[in-house]
Amino acid sequence: MIDVKDALHIIKSHLGDFGTESIPLSESIGRILKEEWHTDRALPPYDRVTMDGIAIAYADFKKGQRQFEIEGVAAAGDPQKEKLKSETCLEVMTGAIMPKACDTVIRYEDLEVNENQVTIQIDNITEKQNVHFHGSDRSKGELVAKQNTLISSAEIGLGASIGKSMVTVARLPKAIVISTGNELVPIDQKPLAHQIRKSNIYRISTVLNALGVQCDAAHLDDDKAEIKAKMQDYLDQYDIVLLSGGVSKGKFDFLPEVLDELGAEKLFHKIAQRPGKPFWFGRRDQCTIFAFPGNPVSSFVCMHRYFVEWLGDSLGVSLRKNLYAKLTDDVHFKPDLTYFLEVKISSDTNGVLLASPQKGNGSGDLANLVEADAIIQLPRGHDVYRKGEVHPIYFYR
Secondary structure, rough: OOOOOHHHHHHHOOOOOOOEEEHHHHHHOOOOOOOOOEEOOEEEOOOOOOOEEEEHHHHHHHHHOEEEEEEEEOOOOOOOOOOOOEEEEEEEOOOOOEEEEOOEEEEEEEEEEEOOOEEEEOOOOOOOEEEEEEEEEEEEOEEEEOOOEEHHHHHHHHHHHOOOEEEEEEEEOEEEEEEEEOEEOOOOOOOOOOEEOHHHHHHHHHHHHHOOOOOEEEOOOOOOHHHHHHHHHHHHHHEEEEEEEOOOOOOOOHHHHHHOOOOOEEEEEHHHEEEOOOOOEEEEEEEEEEEOOOOOOHHHHHHHHHHHHHHHHOOOOOOOOOEEEEEOEEEEEEOEEEEEEEEEEEEEEEEEEEEEHHHHHHHHHHHHHHOEEEEEOOOOOOOOEEOEEEEEEEEEE
């Protein structure tokens, strides 16, 4: 049995490498960028009008002129217009190229318009106001998005503006989630007195789906020959195999033995933590294996604490922020184990995150998970964790 810190070190030392692929920009939200983006021209690409109104030469206003004859109209999408006469103006629309011989825009709200003549109604006019000048955001060729950026709607808009119709992103792994145990039945089936419905497989799958990873699902009964035959195929076909159950010390917990017989390398089995102690982690060839305990809270904790971080690091980006919260109550826990406790998160008027313990009835109490927002990690070696102590939290909402 190893410490949480050692388990994390081993997991981070065995990251996956799933390659890259090119996909349409419109399908890339939530993916990890695997190229650098540089502007193909300056941003903005021209002096852009930012208000509907008139464009003038500020020098005319400065010498006292307040009435201007309208010489023409410059609309967004028109080629650049030019003011041909002195002491006149052009009407301009938001997004238009600033006309030549003009340098200042005055909005309609500050004007009195009378047919083909306008009168400026205010004196507080600043030279070059209401103009978004060429290259003021970014110059041509400038780096605007780094490799290993998690693509959001902000990057989508930027990519479109610089012509990135196709983008290179990290390929997502091919994954399968497998439940084990004769006691499990489908969720649309009424269980007998000795049976329960499958839940872990759905919970684990939805975490993957939320991270953009589509996954297959399967079930293994407690039959060693069947487990071995099917696991051989799963290890050959998938980048990631996630299992729930069958890794403890029960008479029918065949998975550790089967994985060993199939040539999988056990990197660790059992972590000094509660819940989730029987967690088995290993690899075979290109396949990484996460074999979680079958108790629902145990598999839940292991998935959120270890797998999410491993997947992000494998893809090249952190999928989780390092957040800490302050305990609102004392917590008593005697075993010399790292304790992952469900907590409800709020904040005080100073913006400090507060973690209110939501202690359930052990690792089988999946109903208690809905009462909380996150898991707080309490270090081993303590009997009491005092109100006001600060510890790391891992959100699952």
